[in-house]
Amino acid sequence: MGKVNTETNSYTFFFASAMVVVVAATLAFAASSLKDKQDVNIRQEKMQNILSTIGIETSRPEAEILYDQYIIEQLSLTKDGQIDQAVDAFQINLATEIKKSVDQQRFPLFKGVVEDDTYYIIPLRGSGLWDAIWGYIALKDDRRTLKGAVFDHQAETAGLGAEITQTWFMEQFDDEVLFDEQGEFQGIKLTKTNNDPGNTDKSDHQVDAISGATITGDGLSDMITERMQHYLPYFNNLNE
Amino acid sequence: MNKKPYVFFITKNLKPKSLLSSADRKLLVDPLDDDNPITVQVLGICSALAITVQLRPAVVMAISVVGVMAASNVIISIFRNLIPSRIRIIVQLVVVATMVILVDQILRAFAYDVSKELSIFIGLIITNCIVMGRLEAFALGNGVWRSFLDGVGNALGYGLILIMVAFFRELFGSGNLMGVQVIPDSIYILGYENNGFMLFSPMALITVGIIIWVQRSRNRKLVEEY
Numbered sequence: 001m002g003k004v005n006t007e008t009n010s011y012t013f014f015f016a017s018a019m020v021v022v023v024a025a026t027l028a029f030a031a032s033s034l035k036d037k038q039d040v041n042i043r044q045e046k047m048q049n050i051l052s053t054i055g056i057e058t059s060r061p062e063a064e065i066l067y068d069q070y071i072i073e074q075l076s077l078t079k080d081g082q083i084d085q086a087v088d089a090f091q092i093n094l095a096t097e098i099k100k101s102v103d104q105q106r107f108p109l110f111k112g113v114v115e116d117d118t119y120y121i122i123p124l125r126g127s128g129l130w131d132a133i134w135g136y137i138a139l140k141d142d143r144r145t146l147k148g149a150v151f152d153h154q155a156e157t158a159g160l161g162a163e164i165t166q167t168w169f170m171e172q173f174d175d176e177v178l179f180d181e182q183g184e185f186q187g188i189k190l191t192k193t194n195n196d197p198g199n200t201d202k203s204d205h206q207v208d209a210i211s212g213a214t215i216t217g218d219g220l221s222d223m224i225t226e227r228m229q230h231y232l233p234y235f236n237n238l239n240e
Numbered sequence: 241m242n243k244k245p246y247v248f249f250i251t252k253n254l255k256p257k258s259l260l261s262s263a264d265r266k267l268l269v270d271p272l273d274d275d276n277p278i279t280v281q282v283l284g285i286c287s288a289l290a291i292t293v294q295l296r297p298a299v300v301m302a303i304s305v306v307g308v309m310a311a312s313n314v315i316i317s318i319f320r321n322l323i324p325s326r327i328r329i330i331v332q333l334v335v336v337a338t339m340v341i342l343v344d345q346i347l348r349a350f351a352y353d354v355s356k357e358l359s360i361f362i363g364l365i366i367t368n369c370i371v372m373g374r375l376e377a378f379a380l381g382n383g384v385w386r387s388f389l390d391g392v393g394n395a396l397g398y399g400l401i402l403i404m405v406a407f408f409r410e411l412f413g414s415g416n417l418m419g420v421q422v423i424p425d426s427i428y429i430l431g432y433e434n435n436g437f438m439l440f441s442p443m444a445l446i447t448v449g450i451i452i453w454v455q456r457s458r459n460r461k462l463v464e465e466y
Contacts, residue, residue, distance in 0.1 A: 007326070011324060012326060015327070016330075019331060020334075023334055026338065030342055030346070031345055037349040037350070038345075041349070060352070159294055159414060160293075212436065212439060
């Protein structure tokens with residue numbers, strides 16, 4: 001075998017350039033050939049999450065069919081509660097949308113009907129301890145009470161912040177009331193001192209926090225408040 | 241260059257042998273105990289702290305590390321005579337990162353739920369000192385088959401400790417194993433409480449310490465002479 005002198009500058013440059021080209025080509029090929037499959041997975045998961053807030057549990061492949069069955073309307077709202085027909089609500093990516101100014105943003109709202117009950121589903125996105133957290137909440141027909149919630153996260157600590165994705169945590173949000181008696185929006189606080197560990201009081205605007213996950217919990221509470229307030233104009237219009 | 245016959249064995253003093261000679265078996269088995277990457281070489285401690293809160297991510301991490309280490313050891317070993325030594329660390333890093341990204345992309349397309357479960361842990365493999373440590377210490381100077389065995393062996397040794405630590409942390413920290421409750425409610429009623437401290441990183445270090453203690457009291461070879 002012809003011995004190559006691997007220590008010359010020109011060889012080093014040649015090797016580095018060749019390596020970069022090969023690696024870039026490999027990764028670009030892998031990413032573009034797998035993109036379609038990955039996008040389908042993401043789309044189905046979004047549908048699955050939206051459905052689960054209104055109590056429809058389904059597998060990912062089935063989500064597409066059930067989504068068309070239960071979700072009757074997808075709205076893109078402006079900050080004044082007007083409907084923007086030009087924007088497809090399902091295509092709105094909150095990760096980028098949330099960086100725009102409030103005037104520029106469109107707020108997606110999904111309307112679902114299960115056994116004659118109407119639900120309003122709001123996508124959420126905010127910050128946890130390490131990275132983004134997101135989720136969906138569904139409001140009941142009265143637009144004051146939660147039907148259910150799902151949460152997910154990018155990189156919260158396993159066993160602590162990552163517990164927000166656990167069923168026992170998400171179930172705490174069922175039937176919680178977001179508004180006080182005067183109709184003022186209150187949101188939901190995660191607290192360790194609410195003297196209501198069984199979470200029987202649904203109108204205290206509080207659920208039990210996770211020990212060791214205070215920052216994730218506060219981020220989650222802020223996320224609900226921040227996102228929810230943009231929908232209040234629309235809901236007020238409906239109430240009138 | 242492509243037609244060059246690859247040397248699968250370092251044949252200075254070893255003749256090519258059957259698929260798993262005793263020397264080869266040593267490569268595979270030593271890292272499980274005598275030469276364990278975590279408890280003896282003290283590599284890869286960072287991820288042993290980070291992802292051992294629950295058993296399931298630890299198991300999947302162990303499997304992914306086996307794949308990534310075997311593949312990158314093989315690739316580096318194939319190219320070991322072509323890599324300029326001045327940029328060899330960069331080359332190793334690029335190979336590991338490429339493997340990890342490929343694994344991540346493939347999981348996202350074909351095993352979406354597993355990839356969600358792993359999220360950042362997959363990326364963390366890049367920073368795992370064991371992977372680069374074995375590339376630098378072994379694959380650069382050894383044949384392909386032996387490098388493959390070394391990669392698999394070290395990854396298994398790493399995974400073994402990871403799973404042991406995660407077992408104790410999940411059991412005592414949350415009373416679960418693989419996310420399923422194993423400590424019966426009746427014991428909680430008697431006043432037993434989960435030890436929340438187990439969920440924090442320091443307890444991983446202490447658990448690793450206890451494992452090292454047990455290992456050394458069993459295996460006197462590992463005890464340093466003074």
